[in-house]
Amino acid sequence: MDEMHNLGFLLAAACRKFYSATAIDAVGSTLTYQELLEKANAVEHALKKHGCQQDEPVHVAVSNHPSDLAGFLGVWLAGGVVVPIHRMSPAEMAISIREKTGARLAVDLARCAEANGSPVIQVGEMPPRPRGELSSAALVIFTSGSTGTPKGVVVGHHAFSGKLRAIDAMIHFRRGQRTLQLLNITFSFGIWVSLLTLMGGGTIVLPEKFVPALLLEQLSNERIHRVGVVPTMLRAMLAVLSQGVGACPGFVPSCPALRQVLTGGEQLSEQLAAQVANLFPETDLVNIYGLTETLTCDFFQFPADRQANPHSLGLASSRVRYRVVGEVGQEAAPGEVGELQINSPFLMNGYLDEPALTESAFAGVWFKTGDLAALDGEGQIRLMGRSKELISRGGNKVTPMEVERAIKQFDAVNDCMVVGAPDEILGERIHVLIVPNSGCAIDADPLRAFLLTRLDRFKLPDYIYVGEGLPVGRTGKADRGALRNMITGGALVPLVGRS
CATH class of the missing domain: 3.30.300.30 (ANL, C-terminal domain)
Incomplete structure (x- = not known):
């Protein structure tokens, strides 16, 4: 694989380039890019000592700990595939995912720091069998499926690095910018926001947990350039402000450094968008649509797009094609409701060990999103609801x-x-x-x-x-x-x- 499409190579190169700059700013501790790379190298060496093979799935425990992304990088440098699992997930769920991946190695840098031991834990005896869909894979992200059983979405290095470049062309992550990271990095939204911040030479600011009043104080009192949120967080933030000044005495309705509020994961109502825009008039509220299977971020709705057509998904990301298809497979006419389907070079490798499910997710080269949509007269996409039961x-x-x-x-x-x-x-x-x-x-x-x-x-x-x-x-x-x-x-x- 070309190194320029390998996430481990790209992230390690950023660590060398921005060596002494702060990569992670957490409560009570910071990590420079140099320290991030050193922790990743320790993970790489420990994995190789355990005989980690090329494209072997490795579980990485995460909970927005300062060292979690070093775990990702260490696995990639060792040639493995990252399977992020939240530290607070029920044991039964973690066991279920391990049975699916067949993983024998796990990385937990928070546990390592507490126990002063190895960052790698052996959780199985035999190396997992090779699978074609894991060839040159970067991640396996487990997401809910229509059968109720979590399914592993396999994300390739080449596709994801390409999608990251396409996202950056829209969002513009830059050196020295500080991203407030509230999103869980078991999910694709939190992963791409984190990676692009680091690859651009910025700093990830990690709060202990999401508290609406503290978020408002951080945005107004600290130098924060960008924050990624789901609409629920925005509603919770507005709910605090509706209680009056006493509910958040540290908030000043002026955030001069804040350039972007990125939101996705669920539909953003026109009313909520207007409320947030009024709260942060100098900040761009960017609504993003995408799925884990399409490597996220297929459409971007910027403020100008929202003003011109508030109900549309906005601009398609670079090299993303889309269509709306009726029940019998024909392309829907403008105004007709059908399923939104997406094609791009940035699609998943497939679902882990689920060839039939993978095949059913596509109509030829088109990924079937399961979302109902309609094209307006200008060719803009408007979501009409979900055909799936999620x-x-x-x-x-x-x-x-x-x-x-x-x-x-x-x-x-x-x-x-x-x-x-x-x-x-x-x-x-x-x-x-x-x-x-x-x-x-x-x-x-x-x-x-x-x-x-x-x-x-x-x-x-x-x-x-x-x-x-x-x-x-x-x-x-x-x-x-x-x-x-x-x-x-x-x-x-x-x-x-x-x-």
């Missing part, structure tokens, strides 16, 4: 079937159905209707405690309802749409809600 809660994608499978393991549950319903703060919240076993009662607190051992916290139901049966449609099948209508129409009363 719930977008605070920018996190949640599959109903995955949540249902976990709930059905609870002893008192006979059957259940999960849907998403609109929410002003999170975009959507997760609702579940449970049919209990005969003679059993459903208690929300023990159920949630049980689910915490099987699901990430953001996948827990926000509202729990109990009924004698699931709603069915005309064909006799359980009907999610009918349940959603019952919830939004107030026909059901929840046991309890959660914040």
Whole structure:
């Protein structure tokens, strides 16, 4: 593989170029580019000592720790493939991903710092078998699938480095700029924002956690040039300000350094965009559309695009082609609703060990996004909703079937159905209707405690309802749409809600 398309080569070159500059600025500690590279070299050497093979998947524990990206770089320098896993993920989920990847090596630099030991942990005995889709791969990013089982999206070095260049041509990351990093780097949005900041010679500013009032204070009192957020974070920030000056005394409505607020992961409403633009009038709010499978960032809606056509996705990224296709595969006429499909040189290698799923995700060279869209008279794309059943809660994608499978393991549950319903703060919240076993009662607190051992916290139901049966449609099948209508129409009363 050409070194100029290898993320390890590109990031190590940036470390050498910006040697003494600050790469990571975290609470209570900083890392220079030199220190970042030294930590990565230690990971590389430890992996090679364990016999890490070319294109071998290696798990990397992440939680926005200052050294996490050194783990990425070390794996790439050793020729491995990064599989990011959050440190707080339930053990059952981590085991499931390890079974899928077959990984025998894991990197955890935070644990290494605490224990003063090796950054590499051996979690298996035998090297995983070679797979064609892992050839020259950079990452395997696990994301929810339509079957409820997380699927591993394999991202190639060549494609992702090309997409990073295309993104940078739109966003313009520059030397010395400071990016406030609130996004989890198990997700593609957080990964590309981090990599482009470092490759451009900037500094990643890491808060301990996302707290809306602290975010507002940082933006107004620190030199922050760029921040990446999901719309849920913007809504939470505005909610704090609506409580009055006492809720955020450190915020001054002037952020002269702030150039860009990047947002994506869920739809940005026109109302929310206007509120944020009024709050930061000198800052560009850039709304981004893309999927993990298309290596993110296929469309950019800049302020001028929003003013000209507020409902469109904006400008297509370089070399990205798109079309809208009707039910029988024909290209839709302007105004006709169909599925948005995307083609570019920057698509995934495929789903790990899922050849049938990979094949079904494409129509020839076109990736089927599963999103409904329509072309307007000017050829602009307007999203019309999701054809898939994924719930977008605070920018996190949640599959109903995955949540249902976990709930059905609870002893008192006979059957259940999960849907998403609109929410002003999170975009959507997760609702579940449970049919209990005969003679059993459903208690929300023990159920949630049980689910915490099987699901990430953001996948827990926000509202729990109990009924004698699931709603069915005309064909006799359980009907999610009918349940959603019952919830939004107030026909059901929840046991309890959660914040």
